[in-house]
Amino acid sequence: MKIAIVTDKTRITYLNGAEGEYEDAQKEKTVKILKEIISKKYNCIDLIFDENIIKNLKKEEVDLVFNNCNGVVGESRISQLPAILESIEMPYTGSKPLGHALAYDKVYTGKILKESGILTPDFKIINSLEEVEDIDMKFPLFIKPSDEGSSRGIYQDSIVKDKPSLYKVVKRSLERYNPPVMVMEYIEGREYTVGVIENGNRVLPIIEIDFSNLPKDLEGINSFEVKHDHVDDLIYHVPANIDEKLEIDMEDASKEAFKALDLKDYARVDLRVNNGKAYIIEINSLPGLQKGYSDLYWMTKEVLGFEELIFSIINSTKKRYNLKNN
Template structure:
């Protein structure tokens, strides 16, 4: 159950800080999100202070008399519960998910375990820990999951550190690369179908988007650098199938304890069945990002979107 939206006129009297940038591997995307959100909020009549958190002392939020925070930090430190816990300690309300929902959603391994435990569809997977990794680990993983797999650092976003492997040598190389980003790696059975994303705003699933890329998978280059990636909204599914997709996404969002707003990524397997990939609690928010695209399809402009996200924030998480 989602609480009522906060009063707009009251919020416009508050001092709002947009936190962005930071030190994660997703810093460059966060800088763009923060700039777009700041502009959108200012255009909507809010009093906004834009803060790059790289080298910033969070205690200064109290000195600056900040009443509320819009979190635009992607990846570690901003999407994993750390900044959320710090803001709760400072007793400053913030947008999006709380500490637990952020931490669980950021952790691909724990998310997959939750999906499995709650009966939600997700591809088979194995977990490889750097501490007990051995040269024959790859052979056992491929025997379990099939001849082609996707390798993902457990706690990175934007496809950073991800790779495809279809042989023992390729998997060992992919694992060694992924260990540069995380000590725990998720290895997922290969999914060959279409990829979709469903944005969540409050308790509503927005229109789904399908992503089509000439790359072998929807990687960092396809997301942020390619001019060839295509985004389709409407997503090409019939009404019943899109509603099924949205229902699964909402269940996944709730299962990890996510709140307020976010995005759920899914793919189809070779039989056309939807399989959950992950929940994103602070997805990209430039004017061309996926959440704003879905919101636009639902008749919600960018300024209205960032206002709604702010209205969904509160102190009820702590």
């Protein structure tokens, strides 16, 4: 079987500065380790998602694509490669176009979670700066773009405590990212992340992300500054030291969210716990797979192993498509 790892073109043209550079560097490192692992069992190549992707896939006689594309431009960018692959009947890892679109659009994620009875913070959406005046939610609030990931658009000042700060952060977000902007209830509490694999049937050990070692002037959130400059200060408790009820609650909520958004193969669910209640704050349908860095890497370190995680994703995909084990 020939597997092609497909990843994005550079995003620097569309996302200038440190965020774009950081994303490109992450992708490069991820492709390198994925190719090293997958090549142990399969014929593996890597390709760039550009206007020649269909021609190149056919030329290389690829049997399965390992999707490593968040997309570069467009409101539905994370769904672009899966949609193209479906059009040529090419099997690929991860969620379908709809699942990715729903998870990537945080507004629709929030609406679906609420309709499904899954705890998630209250929120309102802002399409223009004039709408900020109508926000009547209780401070502090949390501001984030509706369609970004990997902490892009989330900074230390994304926790806002008054109207002037709200105006400032919403203005910046509207100028830099696609509207709308989400204004969310800020859940004060401990933060956890859950890895869901095998098409929603298995949950990896829960991680608590401990921010207590950060410099005292930083907020305890996974902001771009923390991921970029202070990642070594984060403490990962694996498995999280939690009681059985909370563990079950978070596992069940994560699997329910996975199914509600019709995700496939693997995903990551982030939660915050306040007064014993677990709120889903983010769902990543294409979580990072950078060895030594990504949350999924730390989850698998003791119970599965990172290499086996990669092969479990491939095996899950092969099972969905009824592909032979060749």
